[in-house]
Amino acid sequence: MATIDPAPGTLPKPFKPPVVAPGHTPGTVTDKISSVVLRRTPKWWYIGFGVSFLILMVFLVSVSWLLLKGIGVWGVNQPVGWGFAIVNFVWWIGIGHAGTLISAILLLLRQEWRTSINRFAEAMTLFAVACAGMYPILHLGRPWLAYWLFPYPNTMGMWPQFRSPLIWDVFAVSTYATVSALFWYVGLIPDLATLRDRSRKRVAKVIYGFFAMGWRGSAAHWHNYETAYLLLAGLATPLVVSVHTVVSFDFAIGIVPGWHATIFPPYFVAGAIYAGFAMVLTLAIPLRAVFGLQDFITMRHLQNMGKVMLATGLIVVYGYTMEFFFAWYSGNHLERFTFLNRITGPYRYHWFALIFCNAVAPQLLWFRRFRTSPFWLFVISIIVSVGMWLERFVIVITSLHRDFLPSSWGMYKGTMWDWGTYIGTIGLFLSLLFLFIRFLPMISIFEMRTIVPGGQQGGEYTDSPGEQA
């Protein structure tokens, strides 16, 4: 179903801006998106990639030092055994959620507006999971033995300990990473073929051709492709819920007050989607401006994402409220103390900042003025990303730093190596992102073609630039 300019008077209420700006044909869509990849590398890309790569080198240095000296270069201690590494792990995993949600669930729900953002949202997912996946390994005391967490036949005759949520994590995250990668790659195949056909350089033709796996756009190809894509979407859908549920078990299964709560799974999933959409916005707004993709990533997309953020943000706020309510309602002194300590203890400023970022600031999204302003959306999305990081910090650190025995209370502070590793993964993320936008179509060409006038639902492989159906 293509969206065209509706006749005046037939506007649905409320007004829905179009998914693609008027005037586009499958040909212009293909031109516009593939030209980003196929024309000469712009200068700013080198600068952007260079800066990202430099930040990535911070990661290299931080991790080398970490492996050389041990986990003690970080700020973790007794009683705070988990610090930035776990905070960042959960943060990155959460960010990854939007990609899968957009790709899978919105596909199944036939929300066609997803089309222009799903590709880079998926890429973002993949890169975020790559960043996240490193933390559980790096945070180990003996990271070189991380493979012991996998159930593999070994001379020790040992299984991992299946009661531990960390083992569930291993499965959840690795499954998620695999399915996300497959989903992304399968979705790329028709576009890789387009690039193969359009690129003029031999090397590019060979490489794109290799990865296009001989795609010729035949009906059989399309048939198989559609089936595979739908199946993968079906597979990925439960993952949206399961991954962060399992991640939340890392905490909920523990007995630490502030962790041990049944509300964690839904509250973490909502938080993840919240953070994920914030990150999609953070990336989409500058990208559409730089590449002039306002026609494809329209205000309608931005607004929709704003709405999703508002909805999930409210779920998260509900989660916060319930945590406090049940701490009080349980009558359990330890629970009450922990939550009182969050708002009055030494980390109270983190908590206040978290409430501002996650609960107060997004309320602006009730107003269309803010929802339709890319600037404000960008600002809010950044605030939410910070807020979600703080949320994980508050959960992990304030719960641990004053738990059961007051004699063991302590404080936690990230060291320069904690920050180096964190900022370093941002460098990794950005570097991968720059490579992605340079070498792959950041918007799904063939799917876009299906939603402009002249395109067909289900897609048809067309190659000639000016061709119109």
Next chain:
Amino acid sequence: MDILNPSKGKCGAEAAAQPEPARLDLETVRERLREKRGNELWRSLDDLAGTPEFQDFLHREFPRFASEAPEEMTKTDGVSRRRFLQLTSASLALAGLTGCTKQPNEAIIPYVKQPEYIVPGRPLFFATTLTHGGYARGVLAESHMGRPTKIEGNPDHPASLGATDVFDQAAVLTLYDPERSQSIVHNGRIGTWGAFVGEAGARLRALEALGGEGVRILTGTITSPTMAAQLQDLLARFPNARWHQWEPAGSHHGRAAAQAAFGQPLETRYDFGAARVVLALDSDVLTRGPGNVRYQRDFARTRRVRKDNLQMSRLYAVESVPTNTGTLADHRLPLPAPEVEVFALALAQALGVVSGGGAGAGDVLADARAKRWLPVIAADLKANAGAALVVADEYASPATQVLVHAINQALGNTGRTVFHTAPVEVIPANGADQVESMRQLVADMNAGRVELLLMLGGVNPLYTAPADLGFTQALQKVDLRVHHGLYEDETSEYCHWHIPAAHELESWGDARSFDGTVSLMQPLIDPLYSGRTAIEILAVLFANRADATSYEVVRDHWKTLLVGDFEAAWKKALHDGLIADIPATQLPPAGASMAGGAAQAAASAMVRSLQQVRQHPGMVTLRLRPDPMVGDGSLAPNPWLQELPKPMTKLTWDNALTVGPAMAERLKLVHEDMAEVTWNGRKVKAAVWVLPGQAEGTAELTLGYGRRRAGRATGLGFDAYPLRTTQALWNLPGAEIRPLGERYSFASTQNHHALESGAEEIPLAGNEAERRELIRTGTLEELRRHPDFIQEEREKPAPDETLYPPVEYKGHAWGMAIDLNVCTGCSSCMIACQAENNIPVVGKEQVLRGREMHWIRVDRYYSGDMDDPRIHNQPVPCMQCENAPCEVVCPVAATSHSDEGLNDMVYNRCVGTRYCSNNCPYKVRRFNFLRYSDRDTPVLALLQNPDVTVRMRGVMEKCTYCVQRIEQAKIESKVENRPIPANRLQTACQQACPTEAIVFGDINDPRWEVTKWKADPLNYGLLEELNTRPRTTYLAKISNPNPALEAEHGDH
């Protein structure tokens, strides 16, 4: 692999290119060394080391060093002997030469087992002696294949009864300390023993004609009968020589008080076992001083409340600074330091010991509460006359101590709970007053009358001498200055000769304990760093016994004294660790009576000084005290002691100027801020620690820190000695304290960041501890009325409140119980655990980050008002939970349950997620965040307990209930085909505990003490409402308040 598996390639080619030197292989080296023994071996290695064959041998055999050594050698133009030996010693040890242990040549007698067969892997225990401030404690040293690794108390020795204090436990680390001085130093260069004996001997021969004029010997307090005899002989031969003594933390005031009261410097000792009511006046008698371990044991036995024994003694503590003793008090009254002394005066008046000068009893007191307490305490003491005990601080003014002697005498306690005996220490001819002795010495040095000064036994007057004497300047006027000690220190720097001392575990010797019992010192190992004993030096220099060994000197001394068959008696004495019955060496109580008028004179003196005190309201008294961990500073280089949290502050690696909360506010002193202390124009800067429970008007700074030349201890903390003068050794009235505003950071193991997170953390922690019922308390009266009150308070979930099937422990079920009623918080358990379990030291910076590694800790909580809190100690080892929260969360099953109920930790399997630690409600798990174990210093490898794994970086560790001891006991029982005898198996913490507060054993077996304790109505588990089902449980802390004071004291 690099040592044992030489790679042939590169080295072989090099060797071929050079002219072939004579081949020397391991066999030849062994051959050459075969006939040599002990010290000779090392000499022959020296000889060998120079030969080209040997170098070649090294090159070929040890390619690991082949890359290193030539560079080093060419740099120094040939073989640097020092470096060469450093490199080779470890390799040679591996090559099968007797390198790792040095057995003494003389026969030494094991305590329990005969030494004919040393079974590898099985330790032997030898009775020997360690001294602190000159006083002995009999100990058993555990020796693994000739390496002493652990100190236990000698159950037969009256000063130990099987327990130890922190200093005993730390001794093994000092023994191996690579920072100990390792060679004789002559004017800053390496010297030889021969040269020293030559120079000093020549000087002595020259002076002998003058009767030894100009010869001075300076030692610490000496209780060794052998050394006493040596000194006596020496002074007979050199009548004009002088022997001076300076023990910085010695009982200077105690001696003076005894002199005033009895006319002679009698020793005072107590029998806490016979005391029903004890009043401690600013005295930490239970954890300080030479008799402390014994006193703790005796006192604890009067406090052990059980369902079948509802009796306990009563302890009052009137103190200015919180002490371990005070934490156990049924009534604790904080008073400013001078007021505590006034309290003694008021008590003496109330009991009619001295006349009140017409005024009523208690009128001298300023504090309203003290006024109310005084008659009650006096009545209680009177009611228990003969079974009461008043203890004064041994650092309190002599007048106070005289009054306390008089009070005890008036109550009839003397002879029942208090005993005065002939002095234990050897008193030199020039009097017992060590301050006076130092003054004379300095005067003589300044007058140029001292030609040879021999400072023996680690005395360090440049650091410890009273500041007003000017010891440093005076010393430089001495012609020949000789220093003998374990370390090169402040004093050795100014000496012509420094002779490394042998550690007590490397020495033959003897010493007396607080009650006079003589015990023998036998070496567990030959001197590691070619140290000499003071006995040897005296024998060689003054007795013309050039090749005398301390073994011969000590043996010869006892030959004349032991009655009956000498060999048998000697063997028995060595075996038992003390000379008990042939003849008994314990000093009998002297029937001394107080000199008439002594008490009254003391009282008048106090009244005079009292007026002065009263004229200056708001006056601050600064107390100087030996540090609870490093004493007078001689123990400062010991990292175990440095990292052991001080009982009250939980401070490590530093001392602090402690002040009470009220005074801090008044003087605007901020916790962890620098302040300047001025007394009589002398100034010292120190950082402030606000200590709850410390009285207004009182500040304390401990001695022993701010060392200027002490290896790793250099510069730690703040030096208090510059304030310490001959006029005031311990109490400095009228000190001024001024905040400086600079920040300082203290590494404390509890409430690490009390300040950062707002000053409220400490009271908050106290309130929370109370709210969470971590320390359950009650009174004796409550217990009598309602024996089950603790049981009824417990929230113990039903055993079926878990999804997992119940586990039945059929064989052994190990458990522990800790009696909070007797724990003084002395921390012996912590350091014993550290020694037993190879627990690394992490350093101040890591403690600041909250990464200390102690497997058992002693938690300290305050309850109530911060100016007058109740203080509790709680030792916390692993609870070995039956439903252990740590086990279910470990992804690799590195911590799992044994069928005997131990929560085992498998280091090899641990990947270091730290999830177990997060999930441990007791936070007893410790993580190797960095590589904390020192694996680079070869000598420290000798220290390690071979039965316990040395953990690597990145793995979790925790208390194991000393599983190595359990396994050993199980193996023995299997071999001997009998069950493990009840109560014989002890954990290290339990064994060291002076108050027997910890018991361990099989809770499936009713014969074990632990089973009885756990059945007691006082038994409860920590946080048991979490359904962790802890195997370590606690017995509630019961107090025995005086009903007359109860109303006033609230819940105390």
